[in-house]
Amino acid sequence: MPERDTYYGIEISPEFRAVIERERAAKKLERSNAGKVMRRFAKRVKALGFKRKSTWFARETGLFVQFLHVHKFTFGPCFRLHYGIRVLNDAREFVALNGPSETRGLEYGTDDDSLEHCAQAMQALVTEQAEPWFAVQTAEKLLEPDSCLYPEEREALRRTLAGQLDENVVQRSRTLFGLQ
Numbered sequence: 001m002p003e004r005d006t007y008y009g010i011e012i013s014p015e016f017r018a019v020i021e022r023e024r025a026a027k028k029l030e031r032s033n034a035g036k037v038m039r040r041f042a043k044r045v046k047a048l049g050f051k052r053k054s055t056w057f058a059r060e061t062g063l064f065v066q067f068l069h070v071h072k073f074t075f076g077p078c079f080r081l082h083y084g085i086r087v088l089n090d091a092r093e094f095v096a097l098n099g100p101s102e103t104r105g106l107e108y109g110t111d112d113d114s115l116e117h118c119a120q121a122m123q124a125l126v127t128e129q130a131e132p133w134f135a136v137q138t139a140e141k142l143l144e145p146d147s148c149l150y151p152e153e154r155e156a157l158r159r160t161l162a163g164q165l166d167e168n169v170v171q172r173s174r175t176l177f178g179l180q
Contacts, residue, residue: 005017007020029110030076030077031072033077033108033109033110033115034072034077034079034108036115037079037108037115037118037119037122038055038070040115040116040119041057041070041119041122041123042057044119044120044122044123044126045057045068045123045126048126048127048131050068051177051178051179052178053177053178055069055070055071055072056068056069056095056176056177056178057069057070058086058177058178058179059179060088060174060179061134063087063088063089063139063157063160063161064085064086064087064088064137065085065086065088065173065174065177065179066083066084066085066134066137067083067084067085067086067095067177068081068082068083068126068130069081069082069083069084069095069097070082070122076107077107077108077109078103078106078107078108079103079106079107079118079122080101080102080103080106081101081102081103081106081122081125081126081130082097082099082100082101083099083100083101083126083129083130083133083134084096084097084098084099084148085098085099085134085137085142085148085149085153086153086173086176086177087142087149087153087156087157087160087173088160088169088170088173088174089156089157089159089160089164089165089166089169089170089173090152090153090156090169090173091156091166091169091172092152093172093176094176095176095177096150096153098148098149098150098153099130099133099148100129100130100133102125102129105118105121105125106118106121106122106125139157139161142154142157143157143158
């Protein structure tokens, strides 16, 4: 007796198996194309001083790390771009997504032109929105209660400005972003 074709323990038809395989192939192509967009985007923001570590792009600026985080949605071929500030003296072992984010125009298809268009749209968001936002995030503004920083981050900034810099913590922050 031949083995039964199952999917998660449920017997399926050859037609349904074909549908499953087509969906897997489409998702594999989508992931591959996402990688192509990310590589193109990385080349573009490298000129702005950002270094890539996986889906994170960061640059150190004085007391802070300015970062971009690109999130690939699982439901389709599109991204969300976050940008934010990390106080180097922040002892937390994770990165808080504390700034704005955008999704509009960050979709891509299967053709090379759509991949290029998506990478260009991501770069445009960085130059037109993130860069001006970074420019106004001064230490004074970041200490205000309504700043983008969470209370723990503001406290880390206060310690930094008071001369209480912990080099181990600073190094950990750099390591989180691949800035060593």
